[in-house]
Amino acid sequence: MDTGFEHAPIGILEVSPDGVVRDGNDAAASMLAVDAAASAGEPIDTVFPASVEGRVPQAFETPPDAELSFVEYYPELDQWLAVDLVPGDDAVYVYLRDETDGRRRExxxxxxxxxxxxxxxxxxxxxxxxxxxxxxxxxxxxxxxxxxxxxxxxxxxxxxxxxxxxxxxxxxxxxxxxxxxxxxxxxxxxxxxxxxxxxxxxxxxxxxxxxxxxxxxxxxxxxxxxxxxxxxxxxxxxxxxxxxxxxxxxxxxxxxxxxxxxxxxxxxxxxxxxxxxxxxxxxxxxxLLSSERVVELTFRLADPAAPLVATATETDARIDVTGVLAQGEELRCYVDAETERSPDEIGAVLADHESVIETRTVAEYDGGGSIEVVQRAETPLGQLLSQGGTVQSATFGPDGDRVVVDLPPSEDVRRIADAITRRYDAAVIAKRERRRDERTTGEVRDSVTDRLTDRQEEALRTAFFANYFESPRGSSAEEVADALGITGPTLLHHLRAGQRKLLADVFEATDRRPDVDRSATDG
Structure with a gap:
């Protein structure tokens, strides 16, 4: 092969018109993964590995008489090769270029x-x-x-x-x-x-x-x-x-x-x-809110998986749930504990339970106190809330462990009850269906909170259950804001906006204040 061909940066094969390889440079041998010396005298279809279309061997089925160019993928080599066939006087020159990197980039x-x-x-x-x-x-x-x-x-x-x-x-x-x-x-x-x-x-x-x-x-x-x-x-x-x-x-x-x-x-x-x-x-x-009737279920709950049950049993205290707030995978509960122990002691026992994340004493008084309890939602109370129920009351202690929950009649109440009783040591001890108007407090609450945004209602409820509005306060603004995961100024903004709406509802005002003649003076 010509010395210039031998050192060319591309692969070159010299092939007879009937498809027998006469010579090839090292670049061609490297691309085709063959021995250059051993390839001489071999048919082109044994030198070239198989491709999907096999266009090189096909081109020599009859002596090529025109230039031909194409790109093919060769699975044995895991390469794309650009092939140019150029017929000469008594030979056909096959030029090869490795297009693998370009094709992979494409x-x-x-x-x-x-x-x-x-x-x-x-x-x-x-x-x-x-x-x-x-x-x-x-x-x-x-x-x-x-x-x-x-x-x-x-x-x-x-x-x-x-x-x-x-x-x-x-x-x-x-x-x-x-x-x-x-x-x-x-x-x-x-x-x-x-x-x-x-x-x-x-x-x-x-x-x-x-x-x-x-x-x-x-x-x-x-x-x-x-x-x-x-x-x-x-x-x-x-x-x-x-x-x-x-x-x-x-x-x-x-x-x-x-x-x-x-x-x-x-x-x-x-x-x-x-x-x-x-x-x-x-x-x-x-x-639940729009239904004219609700189903009221009363559960006996004695499962130690419920931290309030376990704590009431261990401390011989009566624990009443005053408020429950679902916060994603957590449940924030506010409870009143009637006990001879201090609320800090009750909170410490609660904190030892595997389902409790943290506790905080909100208020202390003779015979007990109020406690904020953050627990995982994978507890009986959390499961009841997740099924669309509203916890009306929950009491744990020496006089028995009871949870009363309201459910909309459109729900499969039996299945919900089974979900709780199969998973926990619990039993349904009472069930009744009643009209919502039998409970005027619920009706009042729904009509008032309709005017609040979800965030305003959450802020007001948390502040209320945390005794923020008591005097002296059971929780500071910073503690309530921390419970909600917001800043203090944001909390105060929500509280002011919510309080204004509630007061407007009480005083039969509208959300928009009437125009005031600022030039007038009190008489």
């Missing part, structure tokens, strides 16, 4: 463009969905909103929402949308049986789950894997619908591509799951 760019497109569409989708969830008034509407949004886009194949049946591990299909095909039918069958599907594991863990390859992941039941393959589905993202420590259900999102869901999508849809859980909890609370 693939990465394509992947980034695809991810950016999915991210842009996904963010817009999530923003629209969150807006719709705010206005949803029923659990069915929440499920349909999620499925309609997700199933109506071209980046996801279909979506379904299942809600957890209270008091059991069953999941009830609420809604589905998109091209569901055979996969949804197999999911329904799995829900009716004992099959372990990713969506059920998501509910148990309370965290999103990604299945990158539906056809190969052995944790997916075989019938669902086959159905997903037949429907052209490649991956799954399952997201729990959560509020605090409660998991209300799950949304399963299916895509055609394998590994379609990035960690960023996983995080974004985690927000959707939290918002949907919040909306479900809100619909339950609205159902």
């Amino acid at each position: 693939q990465r760019l394509d992947s980034l463009r695809s991810d950016l497109r999915r991210l842009t569409i996904g963010n817009e989708l999530i923003a629209d969905m969150l807006g719709d969830l705010v206005g949803a008034s029923t659990r069915e509407e929440i499920a349909e909103t999620i499925c309609r949004r997700l199933g109506g886009t071209d980046i996801y194949a279909f979506a379904w929402v299942g809600e957890r049946a209270v008091g059991s591990g069953e999941i009830v299909l609420q809604a589905a949308a998109g091209t569901t095909g055979r996969t949804l039918e197999q999911l329904k069958t799995a829900l009716d049986g004992d099959a372990d599907i990713p969506e059920l594991r998501t509910i148990e863990r309370g965290a999103p789950t990604i299945v990158g390859s539906l056809g190969e992941d052995k944790s997916v039941p075989e019938d669902i894997r086959r159905a997903a393959f037949a429907d052209g589905l490649g991956s799954l993202l399952a997201v729990p619908l959560t509020y605090g420590s409660s998991v209300y259900g799950v949304v399963g999102i299916y895509a055609a591509e394998r590994n379609a869901f990035s960690e960023r999508e996983r995080e974004s849809f985690g927000t959707v799951g939290e918002m949907a859980g919040f909306a479900i909890n809100a619909t339950r609370n609205r159902s």
